[in-house]
Amino acid sequence: MARVEPGSVDRVACIGAGVIGSGWVAHFLARGYRVTAWDPAPDGEARMNRLVEAAWPALEALGLAPGASRANLSFEPTLAGAVAGAAFVQESAPDRLALKVDLLAEIDAAAAPEAVIASSTSGFGMTEMQVKAARPERLVVGHPFNPPYLVPLVEVVGGEKTAQDAVDWATAFYEAAGKTAVKMSREVPGFIANRLQEALWYEALHMVAAGEATVEEIDLALTAGPGLRWAFMGPFLTFHLAGGEGGMGHMLDHWPPGSMDPAWTRLVPPKVEGALRDTIVEGCEEEAGGRSAADLIRERDRKLIAVLRALREA
Amino acid sequence: MARVEPGSVDRVACIGAGVIGSGWVAHFLARGYRVTAWDPAPDGEARMNRLVEAAWPALEALGLAPGASRANLSFEPTLAGAVAGAAFVQESAPDRLALKVDLLAEIDAAAAPEAVIASSTSGFGMTEMQVKAARPERLVVGHPFNPPYLVPLVEVVGGEKTAQDAVDWATAFYEAAGKTAVKMSREVPGFIANRLQEALWYEALHMVAAGEATVEEIDLALTAGPGLRWAFMGPFLTFHLAGGEGGMGHMLDHWPPGSMDPAWTRLVPPKVEGALRDTIVEGCEEEAGGRSAADLIRERDRKLIAVLRALREA
Structure with missing residues (x-):
C-alpha cells in the first residue's frame, strides 16, 4: 500500500x-x-x-x-x-x-x-x-x-x-x-542542537570551576547578549553579517578562529582554510540568499526589537 | 571633587x-x-x-x-x-x-x-x-x-x-x-559572553569540518531550538528547570556532565562534584529566587510564546 x-x-x-x-x-x-x-x-x-x-x-x-x-x-x-x-x-x-x-x-x-x-x-x-x-x-x-x-x-x-x-x-x-x-545526512551523537548546547554548557561549567564567573553572571551574560540574537540568527549568519560587505570570507581571513591570544575558550577550533573555508563561505552565501550586509542588519535590528519588546511585555 | x-x-x-x-x-x-x-x-x-x-x-x-x-x-x-x-x-x-x-x-x-x-x-x-x-x-x-x-x-x-x-x-x-x-570580579580573556559564543562557534566549525552538519543545518537547529530559550533563560536555569522539583542538584547527580557515551561534544567538561556541585546548585537556587519548577515552566512557556509570536510578526 x-x-x-x-x-x-x-x-x-x-x-x-x-x-x-x-x-x-x-x-x-x-x-x-x-x-x-x-x-x-x-x-x-x-x-x-x-x-x-x-x-x-x-x-x-x-x-x-x-x-x-x-x-x-x-x-x-x-x-x-x-x-x-x-x-x-x-x-x-x-x-x-x-x-x-x-x-x-x-x-x-x-x-x-x-x-x-x-x-x-x-x-x-x-x-x-x-x-x-x-x-x-x-x-x-x-x-x-x-x-x-x-x-x-x-x-x-x-x-x-x-x-x-x-x-x-x-x-x-x-x-x-x-x-x-x-x-541530517548522517548519524551524529547528540544530533546538532544538543551538541551546540553542550559545548556552551561545558565552557560555562569550566568558567564556574575556575572561578571566572558565577552561575548568575553566566546566565545573565547569555540572555542579555548573544542569546537574544540566537533566537533568530545562528552563529554562521551572525559572523557573516559581522564581516560586513566581505561577509564570512572577510571574517575568516581577518579573524581566523582561534587567533585570540590568550585563548577565549578551552575548545581548540579546527584550522579553517582551503576547502573548509570555501564550504563555510559558500554555505553562508547560500543561507543569506542574496541579502546584503545592510539587508541583514535591518533584519537583525527588526527582529531584535521584536524580541526585546515581546520579552518586556511578557 | x-x-x-x-x-x-x-x-x-x-x-x-x-x-x-x-x-x-x-x-x-x-x-x-x-x-x-x-x-x-x-x-x-x-x-x-x-x-x-x-x-x-x-x-x-x-x-x-x-x-x-x-x-x-x-x-x-x-x-x-x-x-x-x-x-x-x-x-x-x-x-x-x-x-x-x-x-x-x-x-x-x-x-x-x-x-x-x-x-x-x-x-x-x-x-x-x-x-x-x-x-x-x-x-x-x-x-x-x-x-x-x-x-x-x-x-x-x-x-x-x-x-x-x-x-x-x-x-x-x-x-x-x-x-x-x-x-565581573576578575579579568578573563573574552569576558563571559564571547567565551560562551566561541565555545559554541568552535563546536559548529568542527561539525562542518567533520561533515556532521552543514552551515545552514547548524544555524537552523540553533534558531529553531535552544536559541529561542537562550533569549530569556541561560544554561544554568534551563537545566535547573529540566531537573524538575529536584532542580540542578537532581540534574547533576543523575546526568553528570560528560556522561554521554559516545561524547556529544569535543570539549571535555570539568568533574562536577563536591564544592563545585554545591556552588552550582546554590547559584541556581539563588537565581531561581524561590520560583518552583512549575513557576519556571510557566514563565518559560509565557516567554517562548511571546518570542515566537514576535518573530512570526517581524
Whole structure:
C-alpha cells in the first residue's frame, strides 16, 4: 500500500505519556490531528491528560489549527490499538536502549506496513535501535526539543537500514505539522542542537570551576547578549553579517578562529582554510540568499526589537 | 571633587566613530543624555551621524527617554574638548593594544579627575591597557555587544590598578542608562559572553569540518531550538528547570556532565562534584529566587510564546 502524502495525514499515534510524549500529543492536537496514544503505566492516561491540559493555554495563545480539539485524543488500552491504521507513529519512551529496541520492534510489527515510525530519542542512533525491527527501513529519529509543543525544532535522521524515502517523508510530514525539521545526512551523537548546547554548557561549567564567573553572571551574560540574537540568527549568519560587505570570507581571513591570544575558550577550533573555508563561505552565501550586509542588519535590528519588546511585555 | 551619582549623569563623552562607538552614542542619545564625541578621522563626524541616523528608527520603535534627541550630540574638534567636564567617558577605538594604552592615558589626562572612563575593548584586559594612565584607578572595561543600542549586555571589569568603587560606579551608571550590566570580579580573556559564543562557534566549525552538519543545518537547529530559550533563560536555569522539583542538584547527580557515551561534544567538561556541585546548585537556587519548577515552566512557556509570536510578526 502506498504511503499517504505527508500533508494529508489525519491521525498520528503517540507512544509514551511522559513530558516529551505528552508534549508531542499536545502539539499534534493543536495542529488539528486526531491522536491515538498509549503508555503502559497505570496512570499513563491521567498523566497525559494533565500534561496536555497544562500545555493547552499556550497552544491557544499561539493559535490552534481549524478543527483542533483536545477531544481528538483517544488513549488506547493497547499499543497495537494505538498504532493500528496510523500513517505516522511518534515513540517517546524512556531513553534506555534495550527498551527502545524492543518497543520499536513491537511498534513496527503492529503498525501498518507503510507507516513511518519516529523515535524521540536524544541519546541513541537509529542504527542501534532498529536491530530487531522487521521493517527497519521505515524507522527514523525525530528528535524534538523540550517542550515539543512550543519549540519548533525536530532533528530527523535515519539509521544504516533506514530508507531515504522514510527520512524525506518524515521531514515533509513534520513541516506539514508545523515543526521546523532539520534533516541530517548522517548519524551524529547528540544530533546538532544538543551538541551546540553542550559545548556552551561545558565552557560555562569550566568558567564556574575556575572561578571566572558565577552561575548568575553566566546566565545573565547569555540572555542579555548573544542569546537574544540566537533566537533568530545562528552563529554562521551572525559572523557573516559581522564581516560586513566581505561577509564570512572577510571574517575568516581577518579573524581566523582561534587567533585570540590568550585563548577565549578551552575548545581548540579546527584550522579553517582551503576547502573548509570555501564550504563555510559558500554555505553562508547560500543561507543569506542574496541579502546584503545592510539587508541583514535591518533584519537583525527588526527582529531584535521584536524580541526585546515581546520579552518586556511578557 | 566627589563623583556625581550614577543616576544623575547628564552628559557622557564617546571617543571613536566606528560601529561600536557610534552605537554607544545612539544608545546614550536615546536614553536622554547629552553626548560629546570625538574621532580623529576626517570623516568621523559624518560617519557617526550616518550610523546614529541609521539606528534611530529602531530606538524610536523601542521608545525614547523623555527629552531624547539627536540634537543632543555635539561632535567636538578635539579629544580634550569632548571629554572636558563629562562624568563618564566611553572609549571605542580600534582594538589595538598600543593605541588603547596611549589613548586611555590621553583621555585620563584630559578628563575631570572624578570621571569614570570605560573601554569597549573586546580583546584586552584593563591591566594591560591602564599602564600609562596617571589615574588608572578610574579605568574600567565596559564591553558591549553589537549593536550596543539594542543588545542590553555590557560586561564591566577593572584591571589590577582599578579601584572597586570605579567598577561599582560604572555598573550602576550603565544600569541607570538602560543597559544590563554584568559586573565581573576578575579579568578573563573574552569576558563571559564571547567565551560562551566561541565555545559554541568552535563546536559548529568542527561539525562542518567533520561533515556532521552543514552551515545552514547548524544555524537552523540553533534558531529553531535552544536559541529561542537562550533569549530569556541561560544554561544554568534551563537545566535547573529540566531537573524538575529536584532542580540542578537532581540534574547533576543523575546526568553528570560528560556522561554521554559516545561524547556529544569535543570539549571535555570539568568533574562536577563536591564544592563545585554545591556552588552550582546554590547559584541556581539563588537565581531561581524561590520560583518552583512549575513557576519556571510557566514563565518559560509565557516567554517562548511571546518570542515566537514576535518573530512570526517581524
